[in-house]
Amino acid sequence: MIEGERHFGPVWFIPGNRGGKYPYCHSLFLEGPGIIIDPASNFERLREIRNTEEVKAVWLSHWHEDHFTYLELFDDLPLFIAPEDQPPFTDVEVLLDWYGLEGDHRDYWRRAIVETFHYRPRPVAGFLQAGPSLLPGGLGVEIIPTPGHTPGHLAFHFPELGVVFMGDYDLTPFGPWYGDRHSSISQTLESLDKLASMEARVFLTGHERGVFAPPEPEDWQRYRRVIFTREEKLLEFLKTPHSLEDIVRAGIVYGKAREPKAFFEFGERAIMKKHLEALQGRGEVFVNEDGLFERRR
Ligand SMILES: [Zn+2]
Numbered sequence: 001m002i003e004g005e006r007h008f009g010p011v012w013f014i015p016g017n018r019g020g021k022y023p024y025c026h027s028l029f030l031e032g033p034g035i036i037i038d039p040a041s042n043f044e045r046l047r048e049i050r051n052t053e054e055v056k057a058v059w060l061s062h063w064h065e066d067h068f069t070y071l072e073l074f075d076d077l078p079l080f081i082a083p084e085d086q087p088p089f090t091d092v093e094v095l096l097d098w099y100g101l102e103g104d105h106r107d108y109w110r111r112a113i114v115e116t117f118h119y120r121p122r123p124v125a126g127f128l129q130a131g132p133s134l135l136p137g138g139l140g141v142e143i144i145p146t147p148g149h150t151p152g153h154l155a156f157h158f159p160e161l162g163v164v165f166m167g168d169y170d171l172t173p174f175g176p177w178y179g180d181r182h183s184s185i186s187q188t189l190e191s192l193d194k195l196a197s198m199e200a201r202v203f204l205t206g207h208e209r210g211v212f213a214p215p216e217p218e219d220w221q222r223y224r225r226v227i228f229t230r231e232e233k234l235l236e237f238l239k240t241p242h243s244l245e246d247i248v249r250a251g252i253v254y255g256k257a258r259e260p261k262a263f264f265e266f267g268e269r270a271i272m273k274k275h276l277e278a279l280q281g282r283g284e285v286f287v288n289e290d291g292l293f294e295r296r297r
Pocket of ligand 1: 062064149168
């Protein structure tokens with residue numbers, strides 16, 4: 001056991017380095033079935049588990065790089081993921097496409113994905129399908145599709161234990177990420193509703209605090225409110241017409257400009273684009289004759 005590690009019966013919570021802040025996440029180990037979930041927490045602890053426990057398979061809650069960094073420790077074991085999130089494992093260019101990365105940012109990210117996150121194309125042994133199942137050793141799990149963050153994001157519910165792992169619906173102060181090409185704000189909200197309505201005594205997440213026993217209503221509300229606050233700030237900003245670049249510089253998501261630009265500028269643009277799409281879809285924002293985004297009054 002390492003500091004912060006918690007065992008809920010056969011479900012082990014393995015805390016990530018730096019409190020599970022990006023580029024790390026928290027992992028789970030399912031003792032009995034021998035399944036590692038999201039191997040990007042702590043290299044030494046994961047290696048120790050690999051050497052001392054019977055690890056038989058790896059599951060990923062979704063395709064993001066901060067959940068697969070130490071997958072190399074389990075290269076010889078079968079990998080499972082939702083079918084919707086499998087394409088990025090075929091080729092790094094597909095992964096970069098899924099983030100919608102272009103130009104210099106794409107080059108920065110290609111290097112980071114391969115060097116920092118140890119990406120290599122990986123065949124998938126099988127797909128994780130929605131619904132309840134009994135794992136080897138008798139542990140029951142219910143696989144719960146929770147799209148929005150990514151199209152194939154999964155939560156894992158262990159009903160006999162009253163434990164849910166929510167992956168990147170992580171209740172952090174930053175709020176939800178929904179900036180990928182296939183992310184969705186409305187699906188994020190639906191998935192949060194689904195998770196918040198679950199009966200469990202322990203809710204585990206992929207980042208930061210990680211263990212909620214269970215979350216307070218305020219924890220859920222604060223997290224959801226981040227989405228609406230971003231939208232309100234954008235609408236306020238668009239009382240005067242602005243280009244996408246102006247919007248990115250306004251720093252609604254990440255605050256004032258920070259380095260590396262390829263990280264923060266990309267994230268800012270990605271999330272703002274999702275809000276612009278949603279607001280244009282609802283007719284609240286339009287592109288004026290100068291090609292600038294403007295709030296409809
Ligand atoms: Zn993620």
